[in-house]
Amino acid sequence: MDPISIILWPIKWVIELILVSFHSMWSFFGLDPDSGVTWVLSIVGLVIVVRAALIPIFVRQIKSQRRMLEVAPQLKKIQDKYKGKTDQFSREAMSRETMDLYKRTGTNPLSSCLPLLLQMPIFFALFSVLNDAQHDKAGVGLMTQELANSFANSEFLGAPLSSTFIGEWNLMTAGQPFSLNVMIIALTMIILMTASQFITQLQIVSKNMSPETKASPMFRQQRILLYLLPLVFAFSGVAFPLGVMFYWLVSNFWTMGQQFIVIRNMPTPGSEAAKAREARLAKKGKLTIEQPSTTTDVAEPQPKPTTQRQQPIGKSRAKKQNGK
Template structure:
């Protein structure tokens, strides 16, 4: 290892650091103005105590103890805005507005929401009655940086607003003003409507042209440290992400698996999504630019954790004719597709239903059908079973085609084995004769793969469907107490990598069903596939997969939603039943054999594709023979 030496750059660094420390000591020496401010401290504390007992007719105010030191400092530093620090509202008091689904507390200090409780939903702890709180205990901030005319920088989160609560019909209207004078202020306006998770929010200014530098935009920063609300922290964290809409309907998100940053233009909304709950800031006047950042706070999924992500969004607010005027909205509530979609503001994109055809299947087929079934008043577990039965019935023709192809291949297996033995020293000839056999028999060896490919969109759509179904949250079925999370039947005294520290029963049942399904389908199919020289033995590979696939699913789904495992267990069990019915009562191997023999006697016109493949093989065979002669 090279020994570190003190070079010129290090010496310069030490000198600069020493200079900065000396300057800080000098700068922190009380000035005459600060001493004067300290003398006013007792007056401010007295005003703060009076504010605690002050009650208004229009506001429900909850008063927290005021920090007199901060109040005094604010009065000394805010210049024109020091007017606010001398008002009775210059305390950490909060005003509460509430409807049947949402309870909010807005602080005088900073003028932003310091508590957002989604009513009617509890956290993940068993037998817990702790409500889901998206915001609490200072995990969020909403701050506008004010650049004053005298070149100072102030932050609204440290300043005091004056609240006024009124009503407009059934709506609760809370107006908070950060005052620089009687007619000079920055204003936040909240409007909460009955039974709505969405509230109106406005930012406007009046008379600040001489107080704040309006030549450039003000920097707004919204930050949220997301609390864990679900049983499986790894599962919740996988779907906790920052989503945003930009440039007339485009949407994007930050990578949920790692720390990530991005920026966009013409942003119309930003969502801090916490899997099954979300916070959204929307604007009518698009933000010209916005920067986004997501920090992953789950360092070790084996350990319990309080937070999952730390989201930050930075937005410039532009002045127009010397004033701010933004009409916006806040949403605090479930990440429920139906609720978000009803707002008709493209908020359904916040729910990850898949892209392309997968999202289309979920939006226009699975969500409406499952909603119809679950609306019958039955348990959600039974609803999943009925939904699965319906999907399998619709897919039964594909299952029939797949099994029919496998049955034909099974009938041809003895003849294929003969060809393999006859031409074992001539792979090209063996392939040619095998294709001729398929052609004469009227059998397409790829027919068994096509049904599987047709089912892939369904498989992937369902894989996205169940994690996004808010209705499954904390709904029980049999031993599962929450269909949106894992169904633990036994807690292990240790942790197994990639598996976890608990045993879920539905994934075990689903894995067993998958094993028997693959045994029935893949087993016969791979035995009929000829092995080509220089190519891997697909039969051996598929035989291995019969055992590996269920084990992989067991590990993968142990921490997933039990509703998804329930679906795969029921789905594969039904498929096995359908295939047994097809095998024993519909498709008869002796009839298939007779049909194949009849097809062999018929002259069948060679397709262009078959002709081209035959010619290519013949050319390859001729080239190989020519090389041997040389």
């Protein structure tokens, strides 16, 4: 067994446990055990369990992103300090000061990729489970030979979950019988996967970044990811089995909805989303936004108390006044 298989083995075992558990539950409720709908619902259940387990990591990601935004001005000062200096000493000094800043503030520029990186082993393990089922191979755990055959031969809208777009394309170019239905469903899901990924990144770039961040190199990296990640899905999705694409598509929808809720309720300070949230709260009367006064209130001048200096009065003069 190769090292990658050793790493994926426990993940595959857990994935099979979740899939088989949901499959048994839907079958208990009366759905056809060999139906593609039953297996697709089982994949949706897998997404919910996996993404719910990643919520604490997602919260840590948000906090880390906030810290990155706080240190963005300091990071820009370091970059401006060594701007135009290409010698090795300056490069090393800039790198050292940057790492010291990250260490001092407890920030990590790679934290935003952590949830995605944690999902990659799950994705590869699921791909391996479906690939084994496609070749009539039993899994490492609860995915028995019978369940593997059921999964591989199940159809959703007439398309086997183990089919791929590239597989049907190769059959078509070779002049062999192919399924146009599989190609249409796979192409539709690739477009939905690409669009959902693009919208998720666009939400962050367009609404949830402060002006300081948009002027930093971090914004340029986000702009690159905005177009790079959807292209990755577009080109690699043609080799994904439909079952894997269902997992990734539902996961993208979860991410898009989760990101929308976070941006709406916990936006980055100074961003357009934060201003929109303040406006909504002010409209509901839950937030008072101080506005500059349009009228100048002129206070009436108060009369100053006049204290007249009393002259000393002699005894004889005081008697005359009292006599009056």
